[in-house]
Amino acid sequence: MSVPPPPPYPPTAGASDPTPGQQWWRGGSVEPIAPPMPLYAPAPSVEQVAAAFWAPAGRLFAEQATAIATEVGQQIGQLLTETEAQRFARQQVEFETLVAAQRAERDAAFKAAGETPVQRAERHRIEDVLTPAASHREDLVGLVDLLADRIGESPEERTARKHAEAELAKARSRAAEDARLAAAGETPEQRTRRHRQQQLTDKREAALRASRQRRRAAREAGPSDRTKRFRLWCLFTAISATGGYAVHLVQVLTPGGPLVGLLAAAGGLALDLYTRDGGRLRVSEARGWALALMLALRVPVASGLAVATGIAPLLDLITHLPLH
Template identity: 60%
Template sequence: MTAIPPPPDQPPTAGMPEPEPVAEWWRKDGPHIPAPTGPADTVHTPVPIGTDHGQATQAASMAAAAETFWAPARAILAEQASAIASEVKQQVGQLLTETPAQRAAREQVEYEAMLAAQRARMDSALGKVGETPKEKAERHRVEDVLTPTTPGQRDDLVGLVDLLADRLSETPEDRAARQATQREVEKQRARAREDARLAATGETPAQRDLRHRQQHLADEREAKQRARRQRRRAARAQLSASTRYKRFRRWCVLTAISAVGGYSIGLVTVISPGGPWVGALLATFGHAFDLYLRDRGRLRVTEVRGAGRLALLTVVRIPVASGLAVATGLAPLLPALHLY
């Protein structure tokens, strides 16, 4: 009987290299989720906040941190929102109420402000690279020559010829519109300088809005007054000869009533010993005061209507009429009226 040898103490593959693993790309490259081996590796199940004391404390601390983080941002946003709302309200109100002349003036001022900002940026950039004051002054001179003061207007000989042609061919309405635009441009420039000066001295946005509102009301009153003057000038241009004669007779009657009033209060008697020169001097001062009260003479004496206004006009013109009566030698005729 053949003897069976004992088994080897090592496997026959001992000392040989390990075989390559199977190329299973889906197992190598895919996500590897280890199997749970204990309480620490168990799958987390979401729990509503507040069910545990620790979680509630953590949520409260997170809310406090979020509140602390967003508080400055919320304050800044609130301030910016109010400033933006005020600016938008002012711009919308300005667009709805401004006249064409005011709009043209505002656009002109904005254009000039844009040019000034561009020049300031260019000065800063060239100053950093070593531009001298002499070179800067020469560059500004060239820019002033090349940059028109008004958009679309040239400053050379061609621009001068175009300007003369515009002035010679413009109608009275065009001239009035141009002059109104120029007045508004100067007003806008003055107010822009005033805004910058007051902002540098510490004016708040609320104070600026109040000042702008007062300026807007003053502009409305000025526009109404200018419209009244324009209507009066248009009405005077259409007067006929008979209407002018009637107005002259009305002026004579009102002046005579004022002179009688001056004689009644003794003003004519007081200045009569002085002679015609004293009467002319009194009439001159009284006429100056009368013109001032009648919108510097833009409102004629014969254009005043209403019993109260006529009575006030008669009283105001007493020095004028009394001085004229003494200067023209008509003062001795007043006692013949037997007023008292």
């Protein structure tokens, strides 16, 4: 008895043969069913998970590292090859481009809010005054350049720079004041009148500043000029003391003694310094009507000094000399 060959596929549990009475190993027409899949797939290894996780990060890091290296190389090349004029021109172009982009964004926002061309022009004028100029780089290189400029500048250059900074600060403050008063309802006529008053004040301040500079230059003199000024001070003080004796101020202060004389001199000195711009105008520098007014105002000072130093009898002797 021969053994039949094994079936090409396993039998199906519960399946019925389409042909009654015919078994599956005798050539039945039952279709094979695929074997069931396993419930759990084999877990990947730690190396595979790590490789799948770091693959995108590695590609991104490679791209960023290449871009950073290229940018750093370009910057180092610029710092090593460009001149001072080229660097300043490049920074100026970058600054102007940034300012233009920011102004375009503000213009678009204000235009959407209903700003008129006249209002936009006025706003641009105020922004030009309030926006500080990019005079140096905002990094370590700019700091070194700024220190080098400050160390190497002369006293005249420093004075001119301080004056320019003060004028710019004044212009910015006035532009901010214009914007604030315009928002508060100031009319163009009122603004014009206020600007005219400010111009007159600026002229007076400039004249006063020029006179103080002339006095300061006159003070930077040799010992002979100091001696001359001291002699003039003694002469003018003696004239004022003689005037105080003539109006009997010295006689009134003499009974009080030196302490009363010092108090009178201190009070007169306060008035004298106030009239001479806080002492900026020296006694020896007064001329014309200013000299006559100063001699009259210095009478209390000279009289108090005469009483405090005890030279009042000398004034009495001088006034009784037969000069005629």
